[in-house]
Amino acid sequence: MKKLKVLLVQPPISGITVKGRIIEPLALEILAATILPKHEVRILDLRIENKLKETLEDFLPDIVGFTCYICQVEIVRKLAKQTKEFNSNIVTLVGGEQPTHLPEEFNTPCIDYISRGDGDRTFPRLIDAIVNNSTIEDIPGIVKVENGQLVFGAEKEILCDLSKSPIPVRDLTLKYRSFYKFLGWGPVGSLATSRGCNYRCNFCSIWKIRKGVVGQFSLDRVIKELKIIKEDSIYFCEAHSFQDIKYADALADSIVLNHINKRYMMYVRSNAVINHKNLFEKWYKIGLKRVFIGFEAITDERLKGLNKANKNDFNERTIEILHDIGIEIVASFIIDLDFKKEDFEILKKFVLEKNLTMPVYNILTPLPGGSLYDDNIDFLKKVPYSHFDFNHALLSTVMPKKEFYQNIADLYFETYTNDLPKDLTVKLGYTDEMLKSRKAMGKLLSRNIELISEEEITYW
Numbered sequence: 001m002k003k004l005k006v007l008l009v010q011p012p013i014s015g016i017t018v019k020g021r022i023i024e025p026l027a028l029e030i031l032a033a034t035i036l037p038k039h040e041v042r043i044l045d046l047r048i049e050n051k052l053k054e055t056l057e058d059f060l061p062d063i064v065g066f067t068c069y070i071c072q073v074e075i076v077r078k079l080a081k082q083t084k085e086f087n088s089n090i091v092t093l094v095g096g097e098q099p100t101h102l103p104e105e106f107n108t109p110c111i112d113y114i115s116r117g118d119g120d121r122t123f124p125r126l127i128d129a130i131v132n133n134s135t136i137e138d139i140p141g142i143v144k145v146e147n148g149q150l151v152f153g154a155e156k157e158i159l160c161d162l163s164k165s166p167i168p169v170r171d172l173t174l175k176y177r178s179f180y181k182f183l184g185w186g187p188v189g190s191l192a193t194s195r196g197c198n199y200r201c202n203f204c205s206i207w208k209i210r211k212g213v214v215g216q217f218s219l220d221r222v223i224k225e226l227k228i229i230k231e232d233s234i235y236f237c238e239a240h241s242f243q244d245i246k247y248a249d250a251l252a253d254s255i256v257l258n259h260i261n262k263r264y265m266m267y268v269r270s271n272a273v274i275n276h277k278n279l280f281e282k283w284y285k286i287g288l289k290r291v292f293i294g295f296e297a298i299t300d301e302r303l304k305g306l307n308k309a310n311k312n313d314f315n316e317r318t319i320e321i322l323h324d325i326g327i328e329i330v331a332s333f334i335i336d337l338d339f340k341k342e343d344f345e346i347l348k349k350f351v352l353e354k355n356l357t358m359p360v361y362n363i364l365t366p367l368p369g370g371s372l373y374d375d376n377i378d379f380l381k382k383v384p385y386s387h388f389d390f391n392h393a394l395l396s397t398v399m400p401k402k403e404f405y406q407n408i409a410d411l412y413f414e415t416y417t418n419d420l421p422k423d424l425t426v427k428l429g430y431t432d433e434m435l436k437s438r439k440a441m442g443k444l445l446s447r448n449i450e451l452i453s454e455e456e457i458t459y460w
């Protein structure tokens, strides 16, 4: 079989406030693993080096594949166009979250194939089909773009048995790895212990895209990856890492047994913290120093409305427990479109009183796969994809738009420039320099929101 040159591309960062969060392109490293050494593969990370043209000239690929989230649709279409302009014989592919939801958005002459769902097993079959010029009809999730029409293959695959997923080829991102960082931690390596989520929050697309199925990687596999990853800091790339408590407990034991000394950050839910405090203490001892928690709201009524299956009391107690242990919390809150001045005030008071050190305020954003999106689809089609970054109010707000944004900007400013109690900063290991950069970050985040407001966008 002919050996092809395959270039896999991570698009540049779009939207705001994500500049300090660059995680290794796990999807591309996995895809590469499925076709190596049969074919030659390169990964181009455009978040770090803006060199599509140079790479095309230097590598002369036969195939170029792009991964794509919602806010990257326009940029990926543009990159595919540049690729075809360079050489129209290059076969272009796009896959990932957004093409899985809305393949029709990629129906352009610059794109040849769209991949929906997990690519672990389908990608090598697609490459074979391209080499052999054979039909894609029986390949799960593959869509061919043909004369302006989308020709669909078999139903997309959601991989449940993750033993079928190869280990990401991290050597392909060697030259970028020192740039992978996450909110002050870096360089950061990344891995997953699971895919999918058991919960059913109605604003979230994670469980929907995987049809509610959760898959778990074996403990051996995770330990193997931890040993492969050279970086001392690890980002667990998944919905949340304590879905299976027995597994999380056993993983902690294996980490100790294997003498792995790293520090970890992971997504968790507050009910896991409340119900398994001891496990968090155990994990803290082996390196868990930061968690991301979607608190979302601070009233039971709003939590119920989001189907979060959680209580505010849990959230409050979680903060106390984690701060007491010494684990930093990146706490995200949803700014609902019906927010009024008093809602902002109550939220600000809560964050300040609880001494949350890293709050994130996400504007409720309709995502494909969710009812808020479906109910407003005609209107949302007019909104640029680059604005789906959780920092733009895409639907109408109860407050006048400018005031709404100003309140978010004020929230960022005031909840980052506050002084924190000394005992807490000592527990969390914050140095004076870190405290200074926290304040600077708050000012920057606040200014970013003001800039969006000044753009005077009128969708509605």
Ligand code: B12
Binding pocket: 012, 013, 014, 015, 018, 021, 022, 023, 024, 025, 026, 027, 028, 030, 031, 065, 066, 067, 068, 069, 070, 071, 072, 093, 094, 095, 096, 097, 098, 101, 115, 117, 118, 119, 120, 123, 192, 196, 204, 205, 206, 237, 238, 239, 367, 368, 388, 389, 390
């Ligand atoms: C890690 C992560 C990030 C990282 C970035 C990682 C990266 N490499 O870019 C950070 C934290 C920076 C981030 C930021 C954002 N993220 Co994010 N993120 C995730 C998370 C937690 C995991 C994604 C992941 O790596 N999965 C593991 C890989 C292996 O899976 P995968 O990407 O789906 O890839 C598989 C298939 O899709 C397919 N595939 C993927 N690409 C390709 C390409 C080809 C050619 C083929 C054939 C197949 C293929 O094969 C892969 C293997 O099976 C998910 C939530 C979740 N739990 O899934 C959200 C998620 C992907 N993010 C989301 C969003 C909205 C964002 C933001 C826009 C908003 C925000 N503020 O968070 C920003 C924008 C970033 C930007 N580039 O501008 C949404 C995407 C929704 C959508 N429809 O696109 C998700 C689903 C979360 C959600 N809220 O619903 N994110």
Ligand code: SF4
Binding pocket: 197, 198, 199, 200, 201, 204, 205, 206, 207, 239, 240, 269, 294
């Ligand atoms: S918001 Fe978190 S807990 Fe809720 S469904 Fe999404 S990933 Fe699961």
